[in-house]
Amino acid sequence: MADTFAQIAESLAAIAREFHSRGWLMGTSGNLSAVVDREPLRLAMSPSGVDKGELTPAQMLLIDEHARLLSHSADLSGVSSIKPSDESPLHIRIVQKRGAGAVLHTHSIWNTLLSDLYFDQGGVAIEGYEMLKGLQGVRSHEHREWLPIIENSQDMLALAETIGDTLRNHKEAHGFLLRRHGLYSWGTDLRQAKRHIEILEFLLEVLGRRKDEGRWKDEGARIRMRRKDEG
């Protein structure tokens, strides 16, 4: 890894501020990580309970493959307890299963809505959009992206297991949704992970608003009904 922990922490804080301003990391929601070393695994991880709009580079923590805290900066003002995010095991699992260099997790209005609306189907299919080409390895809008949806849980170790299974069963997926919770995506580096989040958030909003289309096309039918009703 060319980037030092300090550089990575700087980039993570910048992404947190940008995503917070878009409304994707409101309050303490969401978390961010990036690999500092692979052998043994060293991960820069956002702390638990810190507002993402105020996250500073100095607050980023260094953890190992068991989510144990290894070190942190001297300046931790505003952090109630020095603790990596509860969802660290999920990040570690994704890094291990996908060889990811960075993992980002957002809570947006649209990913929250769609994670519930499509839960019964087990996932969301996104197909036919040029924007899909922003996902690593996708070369045409004719690609079909399947975003699996996993039931939410507070048992993070069990959830990490389920995520491991999901990643194995959906080897092509660039992300997944936790029900009524949010979106996870990743990349070979932080830049690619950020891009994947932007692409997937965009496409989820398109799908959400597209639902209106059925209603739009239905105007003719309703006009006929009204005439019958009045006639």
Place this chain on the structure above:
Amino acid sequence: MADTFAQIAESLAAIAREFHSRGWLMGTSGNLSAVVDREPLRLAMSPSGVDKGELTPAQMLLIDEHARLLSHSADLSGVSSIKPSDESPLHIRIVQKRGAGAVLHTHSIWNTLLSDLYFDQGGVAIEGYEMLKGLQGVRSHEHREWLPIIENSQDMLALAETIGDTLRNHKEAHGFLLRRHGLYSWGTDLRQAKRHIEILEFLLEVLGRRKDEGRWKDEGARIRMRRKDEG
């Protein structure tokens, strides 16, 4: 309290600018306060009639438990009259009843809409979202948050009484809505109060947009109706 009045005034003005940019404090709407001292009560309070996008630390006022003006900065340019917000009694009541260290009140599109839409039910239930864990003391998405809705009034002392009753009857609530008016939330300190506003605004928007789901799922029924109509 570790923070001085000057530091608190700085933080309140920064929050006002950020919330204004999100469209939650348009024009002179909304107000903000934070406790400077408890015994006797000294509250930093936003002035009446000042546009929140332009609120400066120097414009913040110091008031007592009767909402009387105690002192203010020398620089009050742009303030037509040096007067604490009309809603100061509501802030004071919340501080007293909840032991809050800060109280924030926003007017957003979605809190305005939902405060009216759910008024007949007496409140809004928010349940099953991971985002709820951003509220103090909530440890699982399975939490059910009940946001009471109170009829709006210009009689601030009567309204303070009603709010006192509501807070007594809903000891677990992290906020409440005033009908066609806005959201109140609070926290042990300003950081927590800001987080609670972000969390609740997010969840109210999810609920508002989720209403569409009923329509979305209804497409099949309408297609059948159209066929009958045409057949």
Place this chain on the structure above:
Amino acid sequence: MADTFAQIAESLAAIAREFHSRGWLMGTSGNLSAVVDREPLRLAMSPSGVDKGELTPAQMLLIDEHARLLSHSADLSGVSSIKPSDESPLHIRIVQKRGAGAVLHTHSIWNTLLSDLYFDQGGVAIEGYEMLKGLQGVRSHEHREWLPIIENSQDMLALAETIGDTLRNHKEAHGFLLRRHGLYSWGTDLRQAKRHIEILEFLLEVLGRRKDEGRWKDEGARIRMRRKDEG
């Protein structure tokens, strides 16, 4: 007037940038003015054909009561022709009829939609919202604001006449809409005019989204219809 032309030009450009970032002055749309002197009338006016996101203080023009150009700054880079906005006569009429010190005109998504949707009714009624108290002279949410809607026209002198009539017939109005065009509001000074725009834009968006409520409440009826259809 305490403020000089230079100070006013600075404030107008700052408002233009802020409103442009909110999407209320896209491209060259909208215009802004403020009174520099009353006798004879001297108005600082935004130039024609300048993108509002790039408007600089140096581009603001000084005009008289016939919308004639009196003077301008030396630096007019980016202005194709030194010409006050075509809608200057509308600003002048409002200043004369209302004694306004500033006039602002925005093109937002919601004011465009509602100016058309309510055109047949002659205006939009806004009633019962706390936010109304941000309008000058309004002391209670129980106020009913009537925003007249005027048919759009490219004949600016004729349109100025119609606006004069409208202002005479609706002495209490704090603004009006031009059909499929935009919102005009004003104030005793620039600060108040900006506040009025923020308040009215907020309320128009609330009304626009509130339309959905009818649909929301109708879910029960549609479920019954579906049962009949299937039964």
Place this chain on the structure above:
Amino acid sequence: MADTFAQIAESLAAIAREFHSRGWLMGTSGNLSAVVDREPLRLAMSPSGVDKGELTPAQMLLIDEHARLLSHSADLSGVSSIKPSDESPLHIRIVQKRGAGAVLHTHSIWNTLLSDLYFDQGGVAIEGYEMLKGLQGVRSHEHREWLPIIENSQDMLALAETIGDTLRNHKEAHGFLLRRHGLYSWGTDLRQAKRHIEILEFLLEVLGRRKDEGRWKDEGARIRMRRKDEG
């Protein structure tokens, strides 16, 4: 051309950042170009695969009329391969057919939705809005703008041919849509091209949200149906 390559690169990067913050260039989506010289054609072009929120002036490339790379800045950090955008042939075709000085291409939620919704009609008609006057040569809101919609393709040379035909058949068009892909617009210079994008994005959002109007007006009919159903 008065502007140097360095000045143009600066302007293109500034527009990219602004459009990215509006959500119109998420991830690597969209691209931007401006003419540096006409004879022979020299075009400043955004590189392939660079996130638009991070695009720097130093990353802009100089290409000829065959989309061949001529030169670039020394500083290309963050660019995986020094390659002009795959859609360069489309930009070149527009420059040649329209005599444009700049071409901009955005991916917004609303242009994506409408490019699909109106595809069967071959285009979108926008008529009767004052905002249309922001398009070059349009002097009245009574103008009817026809935005052709072209089927998306990954064969950029074939697509450039189709675009050439479309521009020939729709000589008055200020832009066109690629299905489920995005909006192209242009101008005599970069300022005008940016204005055209802002105007067209605004109007597409108005059209998209206006679709709701049919539903809004239908409330009366549904209330009558409900009564019959219950009666």
